[in-house]
Amino acid sequence: MLKNRSSTEQGSRGAGRRQSSLLTTEIRLLLLIGLISALGATAWAVIASMRLSGAERENGLVHATASASESLLLSGNLSQLRRHISTVGMLESVESCSVQMPDGTLIAHSSPGSVTLQDAPQTWDGAAPPESRTHDTRAGLTTVRVPLQISGRGNAILEVSLRPVGLSATDPILVVGEGAIAGLAIIGVLVVIARARGKVRALLAVRGALLDVQRGERTRESLLVDERFGPEARAWVAFLNEYDELANVSAETAVTDALESVGASGGALGEAIDALWQGVVILDYRGSILHANGAASVLLQAKRDSLVGSPMSSMIKDPEAIEAIEQVIKGGSSGRLVVEIDRSSGEGSAESGGVLRLSLRSLRGDDGGTALAVIEDVTQQRVADKARNTFVANATHELRTPLTNIRLYVEEAVDAEGNEAVRGKALNVINSEARRLERIVSDMLSVSEIEAGSMTLRESDVRTDALLEELERDFEASAQEKGIELKFDLPPKLPVLTGDRDKIAMALHNLVGNAIKYTPAGGVVDVKVSDADSTFRVEVKDNGIGISEEDCQRVFEKFYRARDKRIKHVTGSGIGLSLAREVVRLHGGEIEVDSEIDEGSRFTLSLPAPAQAA
């Protein structure tokens, strides 16, 4: 409220300053032009009046001289007359003055030598022409001829040639001056017109925008005017910008107030938002955080209090996500935008920040202004997807190898008609590969059971001696083929366990199979069995390539394969150890690994055994 009041006051003062600036600029100009025009008019009037008074003075002089000449001629005092005419001729404005008879003889002249009639007769004849005035523009003289009537004697003519005194209408100085004044006035008027035209254009544009507002138009683009029209247009655009800002601040305040009231009252909505495991963030028109729930603070790895007011871009730092936020806030997206942000360590390990899915939506219709961001942690899904893809790739390869072998040896068996030795060998390989295929498929099915949580044990008595004999038999040939010594160290008596025979056999097969797979030629795989403290323990030890400490932490993970370049060429689905661990766990046992690079590995499987061995 306070902000609005002071703004109004400032607005009034600002309006006054604007008005005075208008007066100062345009009106000053008009006043100046008016003043110049007034000066010019005054000068013109003065000059005109000067000419008028001059003319009157000339007329008075001529008629006074005429009257005096008539009197002197009547009295016959020619010498007096001649003196008078000579005196008149000496006036500044008089070029010459003369009295002449109707026949043209001069009785008196301002130049005494010009007189041609010394004595006037008593009476004479001849009519005098009417009064006339002749202007000689070249000489600049005005010649006035006035008839004289001398009663009882005759007529005469007074001729006075007059010179202009002071400025005339045709004086060059006067002409130039009048021209300058007129020119200045015209220039001033043109300047005012030019300025006024620009202002009128700007004012008309702003007027149009205001009328649009009255008609209900509210979009900024429709109300904009071209700023090139002048300061009024620029002021209007600035006003629109400020109006937008005020509207956004208003919306932000409304949202904040609503959120605070929800939080303060502890209402169901506030609790519901805080109970969500997805992060909920509300952003203002600047992209700063207005509100964040608890899950958001965890996912963004920042304290909840420090989130409010912070720019979202400083929390996520992902260019694609930042761009999406800006797009939503500016109203460039009418629907939902979804962006995934990978904050893993770059080695694909999904450490620390993980993978977050950011769903963005505008909260103020299509005009933007505020936005809702929902954040979900999809790290585990991405890891599972990646592992599944890897498994499919590896498993495909695992299946292809025995199938290829089976196909090749079937062809060999068919071609070896009559050659029993070759056929026999081919059939053995086919049998071995078929069983290998069966185990791989069985492993995959077991993985599905584990995924679905439906793996169960078909419990029965498990004769461990028979189990281990079968194990030795299964791997004897492959170990020999690879040049590896396979040793079984068994106690005299082996227990009978209660459990799922097939699954226990699968677990042991995986351990021994891995040992042989990852031991080079000339190596040793030692299977040591013990039965003590009610625990059936099988230790599979090799002197193969070994496993790093980091990989030891993860070898029992489903689909995980050690990141060791040496095993790149070694096929494997990455599920064997995971299955073994699951089976052992289901039986209440455990499986451990102890390994060192280039020294070999030791896997120990422990299962609860009954007190007495079978």
Added chain:
Amino acid sequence: MRIDETKHGAVTVLKPIGPLGVDDAEVFKRTALETLGLTLGRFVLDVSQVPYADSAGLEALADVGMELSESGQSLKLCAENETLREILALTELGGLFEHYEDVGVAVRSFL
């Protein structure tokens, strides 16, 4: 108290070994809260090797559970033995946690 930490995909499994008592409660709580921060709450507590918990241990468990609940999550416990289950029921703290039979199921709950 020893606390083993293993990874199942993107999920961390914390496995305390031994009773959760007054001597170990603080260490356990600190470890759990650190793991919470690092993993965004993506972790499971395997209590299969915890035979029992005293009041300090229960308080530590409750504190971790409350911290997670403020972010809309719950502390996932798996493989509790009968004793621990009964203690949690008697103290009415059971509702603060999610309970799973084993680690695999608990880890899959993050999918």
